[in-house]
Each structure stands twice: as C-alpha cells, then as structure tokens.
Amino acid sequence: MSIWTDRHVTVVVSGGIASYKALTVIRLLMHEGAQVRVALTAHATEFITPLTFQTLTQQPVVTDEFTMTDPEHVVHVALADWTDVMLIVPATANLIAKMATGLADDAATTTILATTAPKYVVPAMNSHMFANPATTRNLGQLVSDGMTVLDPATGMLAEGYVGHGRLPEPPEIVAWLTSQLLAHETGLPLHGQRVLVTAGGTREMLDPVRYISNRSSGKMGYAIARVAREMGAKVTLISAQTALPRPEGITYIQVTTAAEMLSEVEQAFPTTDMLIMAAAVSDYRPAEMAAQKIKKQPNDHGLTLQLTETTDILKKLAGQKQAQFVIGFAAETQQLLSNATHKLTAKNLDLLVANDVSAPGVGFNGDTNQVTLLSQHHAAVTTELLSKEAIAQIVLETAIAQGAVGKA
Ligand SMILES: Cc1cc2nc3c(=O)[nH]c(=O)nc-3n(C[C@H](O)[C@H](O)[C@H](O)COP(=O)(O)O)c2cc1C
Incomplete structure (x- = not known):
C-alpha cells in the first residue's frame, strides 16, 4: 500500500x-x-x-x-x-x-x-x-x-x-x-529512521577496460530502499553499477569498487539507524590494476591473475556498531543454512537474509526471491517465492519486530 x-x-x-x-x-x-x-x-x-x-x-x-x-x-x-x-x-x-x-x-x-x-x-x-x-x-x-x-x-x-x-x-x-x-506522516513504522542500503555488484578493475564482477542486478537492494522510504525512513542508497533507474526521493551514492563502497558506508554508518548490506561485494580484487589494456599473450600459456582479498565491509562495520541494527545478505549455492548461520555469528549481525541463488527464481537478476531470515535470538523464518518488493517488506517488518526501531 x-x-x-x-x-x-x-x-x-x-x-x-x-x-x-x-x-x-x-x-x-x-x-x-x-x-x-x-x-x-x-x-x-x-x-x-x-x-x-x-x-x-x-x-x-x-x-x-x-x-x-x-x-x-x-x-x-x-x-x-x-x-x-x-x-x-x-x-x-x-x-x-x-x-x-x-x-x-x-x-x-x-x-x-x-x-x-x-x-x-x-x-x-x-x-x-x-x-x-x-x-x-x-x-x-x-x-x-x-x-x-x-x-x-x-x-x-x-x-x-x-x-x-x-x-x-x-x-x-x-x-x-x-x-x-x-516526512510529515509520523505514524509510519520507519518514521525518522535513517536507513542505509547497499545494492548491486561491485566491479574490480583488471585494466582500464576489464573488470571482475558478479551477476547481482541490484534489484533486491533497490526494492529495500523503495520500501524503506515508503515506510517513512530517510534512505541512503549506496549503489554499485546496475541497469536500474535511480529511485526517487532518496540520497543516492554511486560507487564502482568494493573499496569505494567501504569508504562510503564507513562515512554514513555513524549517523545510520539501520544498515542493510544487500550489495554483492567482491571478496577478491586484482592485486594490481594494469595501467594499460592487458594484451593477449604471444604464446598460448594462458594468463594467471593474482587476486587479493578485499575488506569485509559487513564484518568491519558490525564490529564498529553502537546502536545500529545491521542486516546482512548471504547468497549461497550450497549448505545454505549452515553457511548463513556461521556468517550471522561470525559477523555479529542482527539479522541475516539467506538465499540459495542456485534455485530457480531465487536471488540474482530475477524479480522474485525466496529467503530465510536468521537472527541470533529468534526462530528462523522461510518465505515463499515472492516478488523482491514483498521480500523487502518482510525483511523490514521482521527487523522492526525484532527491535530495530528505537535501538538508538
Ligand atoms: C503563450 C503563453 C504562455 C504563458 N506561460 C506562462 C507561464 O509559463 N507562467 C506564467 O506565470 N504565466 C504565463 N503566461 C501568462 C499567464 O497566462 C497570465 O499571467 C494569466 O493571467 C494567468 O492566469 P491564471 O493565473 O489565472 O491562470 C503565459 C501566457 C501566454 C499567452
């Protein structure tokens, strides 16, 4: 509505x-x-x-x-x-x-x-x-x-x-x-709350024209940003590259790499009430970005890339949290629940939204999703296959029900 x-x-x-x-x-x-x-x-x-x-x-x-x-x-x-x-x-x-x-x-x-x-x-x-x-x-x-x-x-x-x-x-x-x-509707559930959402897949540059990325479309994060705004929140969306139109009525920050996303999230985090990390952030980036386009190798020995780990944004921020309610996403292709439960506790999250991106209609790129919501002190909830808008609504309502509002 x-x-x-x-x-x-x-x-x-x-x-x-x-x-x-x-x-x-x-x-x-x-x-x-x-x-x-x-x-x-x-x-x-x-x-x-x-x-x-x-x-x-x-x-x-x-x-x-x-x-x-x-x-x-x-x-x-x-x-x-x-x-x-x-x-x-x-x-x-x-x-x-x-x-x-x-x-x-x-x-x-x-x-x-x-x-x-x-x-x-x-x-x-x-x-x-x-x-x-x-x-x-x-x-x-x-x-x-x-x-x-x-x-x-x-x-x-x-x-x-x-x-x-x-x-x-x-x-x-x-x-x-x-x-x-x-702004004037004081009765809305997220009225006055500052919600920070990340979305899209980061790009890690190999050379001036090539990058490593993933299949994230940004649709889930954008849906969360829209729904949070409709629930009365002041929303900041930090978005890696997507093909989606910029949502109206929110503060929008465009980034490309995991390092840029980290820097923007760190800057906004202290004045945030709820952080929702829906972005698919690269775990690795090329150890060095070549200054010029990498040429095809003269002999047929292939090309070995040296990768280095990026900073785990969620883990870093969750470690710095004061009263913020922090929600993470886990996109898994195997052992969904055990991997997600580990992530929930290892990263000290308030809520984790886990999805099996190998299942049909779930996760990356599509307009639907099916998720399991895990938290440290509440029973897990698994949704049906729903539109990403409906999933966004459930995620935010669950966060509110679990005390996200009024923590600060
Ligand atoms: C072609 C044309 C375009 C006009 N465009 C504007 C306009 O964009 N803004 C404006 O304030 N007045 C514009 N005017 C002048 C208003 O139509 C005029 O001040 C009129 O009295 C406004 O009446 P209203 O305020 O009762 O509608 C335009 C007039 C003409 C003939």
Missing part, C-alpha cells in the same frame, strides 16, 4: 505553457493510488481543455464558480472540504500573487482559500518573471503562510533561451510531493 492510496488530491492548474504537464502529474498520482480532482483557472482552459482533465480523472472539473449543477453543494466548498492534499501545478506568477494576497475571484482561487489541506506549489514561468522581486516577495509570503514551494528547474524555456523557471519533470514533482508527505 502506497502513501497515496485513496488520498484525496486536488490539483489546481493555472494558465501557463506548462499546463499540459499537469496531465502527466495527475496520471502518476492516480497510478500511485490517489483520487484526483481538478480545478482550472479560466486562463488554464486557454491552454488545455477541461474535457481532457475530466476524461483522465473521470471526475467533474471545477472551472466556473457560478455554474450550479448540484443545488445541494457549493462547488468550491465541497471540493475544498474533500481535499487531503492540494497541489498547484503549474502555478503562474499571477496565481502566486493572488494566493499571496488571499484573492478569491474565481473557482480555483476560492477553492485554494477555502481548503485547510496542506498546499504544495510548483511555480513555472519565464526566468525574468520568476526573478522579479514581486514574485520573490509573493513566494516568500506563501512559505510564511505555511505552503511548501518547489524550486523550478533551470533549462530551456518556451521563449527559446535557458533560464530558471521551468516546470520540473512530472516524475520529479511526484517524488518531491511524496517525500513531503512521507
């Missing part, structure tokens, strides 16, 4: 060149499970029709305050009362000025004034309009009135030059709004 599920979102659209992008924002919100209704300013209808919004949301669109289709309800008040979250996107300089002074001269501005729901404002305009002292003053007023404003993007404007005032891309707007909501 997402934080958006059944949330009532009113999207107010004003009349700018980016008005059409509100459609994509609405689609994304509805995809997340939100119920969306729309209010348009009269100028917005010059850019995009109410029919488009009505068809997309399957709800009547509020455009004209003085048309009474329902004699029992005053349209703007009914919409204002229905609203849990109000998103104003795009917010024109004109609408921002009206909001700053509390004007209510059409259905959109009257609805804005009449709702007590939190308001999120996404300005978009020409860079000179945005930099105008009047706009700066008005936005400052909105913030001191308790509204939250997203800074516009810098990029190519409709006027044909680059400037600060462009509407951020719709996925960015939804990610920002989601983060705002999550």
Whole structure:
C-alpha cells in the first residue's frame, strides 16, 4: 500500500505553457493510488481543455464558480472540504500573487482559500518573471503562510533561451510531493529512521577496460530502499553499477569498487539507524590494476591473475556498531543454512537474509526471491517465492519486530 492510496488530491492548474504537464502529474498520482480532482483557472482552459482533465480523472472539473449543477453543494466548498492534499501545478506568477494576497475571484482561487489541506506549489514561468522581486516577495509570503514551494528547474524555456523557471519533470514533482508527505506522516513504522542500503555488484578493475564482477542486478537492494522510504525512513542508497533507474526521493551514492563502497558506508554508518548490506561485494580484487589494456599473450600459456582479498565491509562495520541494527545478505549455492548461520555469528549481525541463488527464481537478476531470515535470538523464518518488493517488506517488518526501531 502506497502513501497515496485513496488520498484525496486536488490539483489546481493555472494558465501557463506548462499546463499540459499537469496531465502527466495527475496520471502518476492516480497510478500511485490517489483520487484526483481538478480545478482550472479560466486562463488554464486557454491552454488545455477541461474535457481532457475530466476524461483522465473521470471526475467533474471545477472551472466556473457560478455554474450550479448540484443545488445541494457549493462547488468550491465541497471540493475544498474533500481535499487531503492540494497541489498547484503549474502555478503562474499571477496565481502566486493572488494566493499571496488571499484573492478569491474565481473557482480555483476560492477553492485554494477555502481548503485547510496542506498546499504544495510548483511555480513555472519565464526566468525574468520568476526573478522579479514581486514574485520573490509573493513566494516568500506563501512559505510564511505555511505552503511548501518547489524550486523550478533551470533549462530551456518556451521563449527559446535557458533560464530558471521551468516546470520540473512530472516524475520529479511526484517524488518531491511524496517525500513531503512521507516526512510529515509520523505514524509510519520507519518514521525518522535513517536507513542505509547497499545494492548491486561491485566491479574490480583488471585494466582500464576489464573488470571482475558478479551477476547481482541490484534489484533486491533497490526494492529495500523503495520500501524503506515508503515506510517513512530517510534512505541512503549506496549503489554499485546496475541497469536500474535511480529511485526517487532518496540520497543516492554511486560507487564502482568494493573499496569505494567501504569508504562510503564507513562515512554514513555513524549517523545510520539501520544498515542493510544487500550489495554483492567482491571478496577478491586484482592485486594490481594494469595501467594499460592487458594484451593477449604471444604464446598460448594462458594468463594467471593474482587476486587479493578485499575488506569485509559487513564484518568491519558490525564490529564498529553502537546502536545500529545491521542486516546482512548471504547468497549461497550450497549448505545454505549452515553457511548463513556461521556468517550471522561470525559477523555479529542482527539479522541475516539467506538465499540459495542456485534455485530457480531465487536471488540474482530475477524479480522474485525466496529467503530465510536468521537472527541470533529468534526462530528462523522461510518465505515463499515472492516478488523482491514483498521480500523487502518482510525483511523490514521482521527487523522492526525484532527491535530495530528505537535501538538508538
Ligand atoms: C503563450 C503563453 C504562455 C504563458 N506561460 C506562462 C507561464 O509559463 N507562467 C506564467 O506565470 N504565466 C504565463 N503566461 C501568462 C499567464 O497566462 C497570465 O499571467 C494569466 O493571467 C494567468 O492566469 P491564471 O493565473 O489565472 O491562470 C503565459 C501566457 C501566454 C499567452
């Protein structure tokens, strides 16, 4: 279940060149499970029709305050009362000025004034309009009135030059709004917790073009990062190379080698409440990286590589832990439980997620996983074959049930 599920979102659209992008924002919100209704300013209808919004949301669109289709309800008040979250996107300089002074001269501005729901404002305009002292003053007023404003993007404007005032891309707007909501949702199980997740397979360079790595796709770690965020945590994801899109709304650090991952994890660990090491970190790296591409050997005697052990990140960090709850992963191809149990105690972990990566549908690369959760003082739990998202949920819920929250 997402934080958006059944949330009532009113999207107010004003009349700018980016008005059409509100459609994509609405689609994304509805995809997340939100119920969306729309209010348009009269100028917005010059850019995009109410029919488009009505068809997309399957709800009547509020455009004209003085048309009474329902004699029992005053349209703007009914919409204002229905609203849990109000998103104003795009917010024109004109609408921002009206909001700053509390004007209510059409259905959109009257609805804005009449709702007590939190308001999120996404300005978009020409860079000179945005930099105008009047706009700066008005936005400052909105913030001191308790509204939250997203800074516009810098990029190519409709006027044909680059400037600060462009509407951020719709996925960015939804990610920002989601983060705002999550930060205020105190009832979530990981609210206020700082969760550090590692993911992906590290690459150990042999020469400038070749490396040793493994088949980890990063999907399990990324799923944990997403689910932890949805459970209210502040998430930092330290990711080795993957083909996955960067998850929104989290702090993201890209690394390549085991040594880089160690350095980043060590830096973040002291301010972490929960560490989840889902990355497949190389146990060995080439003793030396060749400065130039290694040439094929002239005779057919093969090539011997000298490898040296990398630092065991989990073991090192678990040794330094204060109040952190530390979760490790064990990918095994044989004697799963005995190997995993040894790892649990040898590395002083709070929880170990063991999976047999040789079994079909389990572990590396796929979208499913089946794991056994081992901990020092609780009975082992084996899951069914589930999506990595569902496994992530179980891992985090198990950690919470075993006292991960409130350890610090
Ligand atoms: C083609 C065109 C594009 C416009 N784009 C913007 C814009 O991106 N941002 C903005 O603040 N105003 C923009 N305007 C000016 C607004 O449409 C104008 O200020 C209008 O009064 C806004 O009305 P509203 O705030 O009630 O929707 C644009 C006007 C035109 C004609």
